[in-house]
Amino acid sequence: MKLCKPVPLTSKAMLLPFVREHFLVSDPPHEVLATSFEFRPGEGVDLLALAPDGRLVVVVAYLEPPAAVVDELLWALHWLIENMSLVARLFPAAEIDPTRPPRLVLAVPRLEERLRRLLRYFTATELAVCEYRMVELDGEIALLVEEAARYPHVEEAAPSAPTPSEEAEAALDEVVARHEPPQALSLVEDGNVEIHVDDMNMAELGVSEEELLELLNIQVPAPEPGHPAGS
Amino acid sequence: MSERKHLGRGLESVSHLFLSRPRPAQDEAEAPTPCGATSPVLFVASGFEVIGKSVVACNVALELARGGHRTAVVDADSSLPTVRLLMGAASGPTRFAVDETHTLALFDTLEEAMQADEAWDYVVVNAPAGLLLGDESLAGAQRLLLVVSPEPRELIRGYAVAKGAAGWAGGLQLGLVVWGVEDEASARAFYEQVLDVFERRLAVRPAYCGFLPARGEIGRSVLSRVPAVLGSEDTDLVERLRGIAAAVTRVFEPGGRPRSQ
Numbered sequence: 001m002k003l004c005k006p007v008p009l010t011s012k013a014m015l016l017p018f019v020r021e022h023f024l025v026s027d028p029p030h031e032v033l034a035t036s037f038e039f040r041p042g043e044g045v046d047l048l049a050l051a052p053d054g055r056l057v058v059v060v061a062y063l064e065p066p067a068a069v070v071d072e073l074l075w076a077l078h079w080l081i082e083n084m085s086l087v088a089r090l091f092p093a094a095e096i097d098p099t100r101p102p103r104l105v106l107a108v109p110r111l112e113e114r115l116r117r118l119l120r121y122f123t124a125t126e127l128a129v130c131e132y133r134m135v136e137l138d139g140e141i142a143l144l145v146e147e148a149a150r151y152p153h154v155e156e157a158a159p160s161a162p163t164p165s166e167e168a169e170a171a172l173d174e175v176v177a178r179h180e181p182p183q184a185l186s187l188v189e190d191g192n193v194e195i196h197v198d199d200m201n202m203a204e205l206g207v208s209e210e211e212l213l214e215l216l217n218i219q220v221p222a223p224e225p226g227h228p229a230g231s
Numbered sequence: 232m233s234e235r236k237h238l239g240r241g242l243e244s245v246s247h248l249f250l251s252r253p254r255p256a257q258d259e260a261e262a263p264t265p266c267g268a269t270s271p272v273l274f275v276a277s278g279f280e281v282i283g284k285s286v287v288a289c290n291v292a293l294e295l296a297r298g299g300h301r302t303a304v305v306d307a308d309s310s311l312p313t314v315r316l317l318m319g320a321a322s323g324p325t326r327f328a329v330d331e332t333h334t335l336a337l338f339d340t341l342e343e344a345m346q347a348d349e350a351w352d353y354v355v356v357n358a359p360a361g362l363l364l365g366d367e368s369l370a371g372a373q374r375l376l377l378v379v380s381p382e383p384r385e386l387i388r389g390y391a392v393a394k395g396a397a398g399w400a401g402g403l404q405l406g407l408v409v410w411g412v413e414d415e416a417s418a419r420a421f422y423e424q425v426l427d428v429f430e431r432r433l434a435v436r437p438a439y440c441g442f443l444p445a446r447g448e449i450g451r452s453v454l455s456r457v458p459a460v461l462g463s464e465d466t467d468l469v470e471r472l473r474g475i476a477a478a479v480t481r482v483f484e485p486g487g488r489p490r491s492q
Contacts, residue, residue, distance in 0.1 A: 082456065205391040214391055214428045216383055 007134040009063055009109075009139060016046055018134065019141035021106055023049045030057060033091050039083070045076050046107075053073075054097030056080070056087065061107040066115060068228055076177075077104055077124060101125040106130055111148040119151055127151040270373055271351040272341065273479065276358040276395070277378040279389025283410045284378040285313030286449050287475060288357035290460045291358040291376075294476035297460075300352035300485060303336040303344045308359045312339075317458055329461070352485035374404045374473075374483050378443075380411030381421045390428070395434045405429070406439035406482055408475060410449070418442035439482045441475040444468055452456025 009015055016035050023030040030049040033052045038044035048061035058080055060073060080087065084098040108115075119127065129149045135142055202212060265461035274290035285308065293316075302433075306314040315337065318327055324347070325337040338344040344354045375396045379389035397403045407425075409418035422440040430436050443449060444467055459468050 078455075202387075205388065206394060207387055207391050210388070211428065211432055212387060214432070215386055215425060217424050 003137050004137050009138050010133055012046065012061060013061060015061055015063065015107075015132075015134070015143075018141075019047055019059060019132075022143060023047065023057070023059070024146050028052045031094060033094055039076075039079050043076070043079075045080070048091075050091075050094050050096060051103065053100075054095050054101040055097055055100045057083070057105060058102045059105045059107060063109070063114045065108055065110040066106075073104070073106070073122075074124070077102070081125070103128070107145070108148075109133070116149060119149065121222060122151055271357060272345075272354045273374045273483055274356045274358045274377060276389075276392050276396075277360055278390070278392050279360055279385045283380075283408070283449055284308075284360065285311075285317065285357050285406055285442055286453060286459070287376065287443070288355050288470070289314045289317050289458050290472040291479055292335055292353070292355040293329055293458050294460050294473055295355070295479065296333045297331045298387065298480065299333065299348060300480070303338055303347065303349075303351050303354045305338045305341050305344050305354060305356045307341065308357050309339070311360075314357045315492070317453065319456065348485050350364045351485075353479070354486070367412060367416045369481050373402065374478070376406045376408060377437075378408045378410060380409065382411055385411070386425070390425075391437065392431055393429065397435050400426070403433075403435050404422070404483060405437045406441070406478065407434050407437045408441040408443060410443035414443070415442045438491070439478045441471070442480060443471055443475075 019227065020035055024034055028051070028053055032048055033048040037046075037048045043093050045058050046061045047057075049057040049059065051057050058077070060076065080102050084102075086095070088094075088096040088098045101127060104125055104127045106127065108129060108131060111129050111131055115129075119129065127150070128147055129151075130145050131148045132146075133144045135144060161165050202209065207215075233438065245409060275284055275291070288304060292302050296302040304314055307335075308314075312322070315325075318337070320327060320337050322339055324343060327335045329338055334342070336347065336349070338347070341354070343357055344351070363466050375393065377389055377393055379386055385416045393405060396405075407422060409421050412418050412421060418440065419442075422437070436454040449468070455463070457463065459465065460472050463469050
């Protein structure tokens with residue numbers, strides 16, 4: 001007779017390799033793109049995977065049965081849906097279909113009734129809730145995963161007007177993603193001012209060097225008496 | 232591609248100054264006054280492709296409409312029509328319900344807005360980024376709200392836009408919205424730094440200086456696809472945008488109305 005006993009989980013670091021493994025060997029197998037994917041400090045998802053049909057699968061795991069995760073979940077999902085083009089560019093080798101909304105998987109130790117009731121109203125995308133248990137089976141650690149609920153994606157009514165083009169959406173994402181432009185440099189060395197401005201043609205802009213110096217509040221040392229520029 | 236310029240000792244004077252008008256008399260450059268122009272058109276522009284410009288244009292237009300002003304917004308940045316994206320509106324003339332009683336009209340071109348059968352108080356134009364000297368798009372820019380940051384490239388290009396507008400429009404009315412700085416005091420310091428250059432070089436005194444908080448918050452407001460004044464929980468950002476809209480009504484008088492005394 002095999003001996004199976006529960007293993008207490010103390011951290012996500014302990015859990016996530018098993019979750020990753022689960023998706024790698026699931027039927028059909030998924031390609032794991034990233035674990036602990038943060039889209040900004042402190043905010044992110046635990047695993048990004050790619051289903052064989054090109055659909056992004058987003059996994060959020062909890063160590064304790066969550067009571068009210070909807071806000072946090074919606075925010076993560078919202079970010080991903082809005083930035084599908086960006087995500088696709090981050091993983092160029094993966095054939096992500098940016099036109100399909102991601103499938104969301106919640107991995108929880110136990111699906112409690114309160115959360116079950118809340119998730120009934122979650123219609124933004126397809127959602128599956130998986131209950132997991134970590135066990136030791138004949139000396140080996142294993143993660144048992146069982147789908148506890150599935151909530152289908154409910155299509156919204158057709159919008160009254162067509163949505164803006166995907167190209168423009170992608171362009172906006174690009175601008176948002178790089179809205180920290182590189183700094184121009186101004187250096188003062190040996191009495192000379194050196195200005196290095198990327199991608200700018202001052203003559204084309206119609207801005208003189210005197211204006212530039214004044215705008216940047218850079219003082220140009222006066223030529224010394226006897227220097228050719230001062231004569 | 233980059234261009235290196237070596238200035239200082241031995242610098243040859245290179246001037247591309249292009250001033251359309253002589254420097255005004257001292258009293259002309261005094262404290263800001265409402266422009267009193269009959270044109271309702273207000274250009275919102277920036278030197279670089281920054282998201283702050285569209286955020287300002289969109290939210291200010293919404294706030295003006297909600298304040299009871301007959302307002303149109305023109306998403307003239309065809310390469311990145313962010314206002315329409317933010318508001319989830321398709322191209323072509325559109326009416327956007329601001330609340331139960333007010334609407335905002337959206338157009339793709341200034342011509343469409345001006346040909347509409349309506350007397351606008353304000354036509355807010357989200358201008359393409361980096362309009363330059365000689366650009367005919369600036370011909371109607373008598374009133375310009377320039378979104379600018381102290382980042383050198385943005386500042387220089389923003390200044391070039393103001394210079395272009397000053398070249399086209401006599402009596403340009405200019406307001407600045409400073410972003411990319413930590414706080415209002417930094418924005419004020421930046422304003423004072425550039426004020427003299429605008430006055431001396433362009434004969435234009437920025438009549439207003441607003442401040443938008445840090446970039447991250449603006450980025451989040453864009454990602455949420457809900458114009459901040461209509462639903463953001465970021466009260467600081469909302470208050471700043473409302474403040475800019477209030478300043479617009481103070482500094483740029485509604486079009487088509489007699490100058491208030």
